[in-house]
Amino acid sequence: MELAEAKLKFIEAWGKLGSEWGINRTMAQVHALLLVTPGELTTEEIMAELSISRGNANMTLRDLISWGLVEKKHRAGERKEYFYADKDTWNIARQVAKERRKRELDPVLKVLDELTKVKGDNKDPEYKTFNKSVTDINKLAKNVDKTLETMFKAEESWFWGSILKVFK
Amino acid sequence: MELAEAKLKFIEAWGKLGSEWGINRTMAQVHALLLVTPGELTTEEIMAELSISRGNANMTLRDLISWGLVEKKHRAGERKEYFYADKDTWNIARQVAKERRKRELDPVLKVLDELTKVKGDNKDPEYKTFNKSVTDINKLAKNVDKTLETMFKAEESWFWGSILKVFK
DNA sequence: ATAAACTTTCAATAAGTTTTGAAAGTTTAA
DNA sequence: TTAAACTTTCAAAACTTATTGAAAGTTTAT
Numbered sequence: 001m002e003l004a005e006a007k008l009k010f011i012e013a014w015g016k017l018g019s020e021w022g023i024n025r026t027m028a029q030v031h032a033l034l035l036v037t038p039g040e041l042t043t044e045e046i047m048a049e050l051s052i053s054r055g056n057a058n059m060t061l062r063d064l065i066s067w068g069l070v071e072k073k074h075r076a077g078e079r080k081e082y083f084y085a086d087k088d089t090w091n092i093a094r095q096v097a098k099e100r101r102k103r104e105l106d107p108v109l110k111v112l113d114e115l116t117k118v119k120g121d122n123k124d125p126e127y128k129t130f131n132k133s134v135t136d137i138n139k140l141a142k143n144v145d146k147t148l149e150t151m152f153k154a155e156e157s158w159f160w161g162s163i164l165k166v167f168k
Numbered sequence: 169m170e171l172a173e174a175k176l177k178f179i180e181a182w183g184k185l186g187s188e189w190g191i192n193r194t195m196a197q198v199h200a201l202l203l204v205t206p207g208e209l210t211t212e213e214i215m216a217e218l219s220i221s222r223g224n225a226n227m228t229l230r231d232l233i234s235w236g237l238v239e240k241k242h243r244a245g246e247r248k249e250y251f252y253a254d255k256d257t258w259n260i261a262r263q264v265a266k267e268r269r270k271r272e273l274d275p276v277l278k279v280l281d282e283l284t285k286v287k288g289d290n291k292d293p294e295y296k297t298f299n300k301s302v303t304d305i306n307k308l309a310k311n312v313d314k315t316l317e318t319m320f321k322a323e324e325s326w327f328w329g330s331i332l333k334v335f336k
Numbered sequence: 337a338t339a340a341a342c343t344t345t346c347a348a349t350a351a352g353t354t355t356t357g358a359a360a361g362t363t364t365a366a
Numbered sequence: 367t368t369a370a371a372c373t374t375t376c377a378a379a380a381c382t383t384a385t386t387g388a389a390a391g392t393t394t395a396t
């Protein structure tokens with residue numbers, strides 16, 4: 001397979017995975033493009049490479065920057081802005097996990113905490129079932145939360161070393 | 169808070185989380201409804217409770233069954249079909265992880281494996297960057313895959329015990 | 337101050353996804 | 367076999383989300 005073809009396949013696969021996990025397809029594709037690009041790209045280049053509009057490119061790049069995955073670079077004496085992606089996979093994974101926890105897991109944990117406090121009669125099967133499900137899910141979610149917290153602080157090698165050692 | 173209100177909040181929160189993670193909102197809501205319901209519900213009851221159409225209820229229930237989260241029950245002498253959800257949170261988490269791995273992670277791993285095999289000149293920055301990114305992501309994805317594999321086989325208490333022990 | 341070079345915004349539109357509901361299909365009991 | 371009770375299907379409609387592109391805004395050099 002040729003390099004150019006391989007790049008396209010990578011961009012496509014990454015875009016598809018993103019969209020299946022609730023991340024805008026274009027955002028994932030722009031990110032993929034920057035990941036396989038040495039150095040930086042301008043908005044124009046990204047627009048051309050992926051055949052997307054100026055508006056779309058601009059908004060997607062802002063999103064990627066707000067997710068902490070991409071940075072703007074400024075070259076002395078030039079007006080254009082250059083974009084480049086952090087290529088460290090472990091940082092990327094951490095960054096994505098961090099953002100999604102903040103945006104999605106945290107609010108759910110708040111609701112679950114509130115719902116575990118709802119009082120009722122344990123003789124009532126309606127209440128009992130509700131309470132058990134909510135409490136169990138809350139516990140699971142909190143464990144996930146703790147593990148993510150550890151992951152944020154950890155070095156990649158230490159993290160996987162620890163996990164894979166335990167699971168052998 | 170009242171039980172009825174709490175149930176609605178739970179159904180809403182679960183639906184929202186689902187949609188943010190690429191799971192149809194209605195599917196997550198029906199699942200949530202069954203989770204807080206002792207015993208079984210009929211299609212009619214689910215339609216009424218969530219104000220959804222017969223077609224929607226039917227398709228969503230089939231999906232939930234194909235995900236292994238819900239089962240049909242048959243009561244002797246009755247024509248109606250009853251649906252109930254497995255209430256074991258650990259089973260649910262495993263089941264969801266299993267399905268998503270099969271549907272989404274596996275195909276990406278296949279593409280990544282193929283892309284890591286693309287040959288090129290390591291003096292070429294284009295090739296070098298492509299190869300490094302793809303190889304790194306492939307490694308990470310394989311580690312995730314291994315961890316999921318362990319999770320599928322494990323008991324909940326053992327799994328979290330091991331993870332949380334390591335991370336203390 | 338001006339104008340060229342570039343970035344950002346956002347209303348309109350397109351694309352994608354979910355939902356409906358009526359019709360077709362199936363099963364069961366008599 | 368018939369018909370009532372129930373389930374399934376799927377084309378059309380509603381809804382949601384993503385994208386465009388032209389206009390407005392900003393920055394920089396002169």
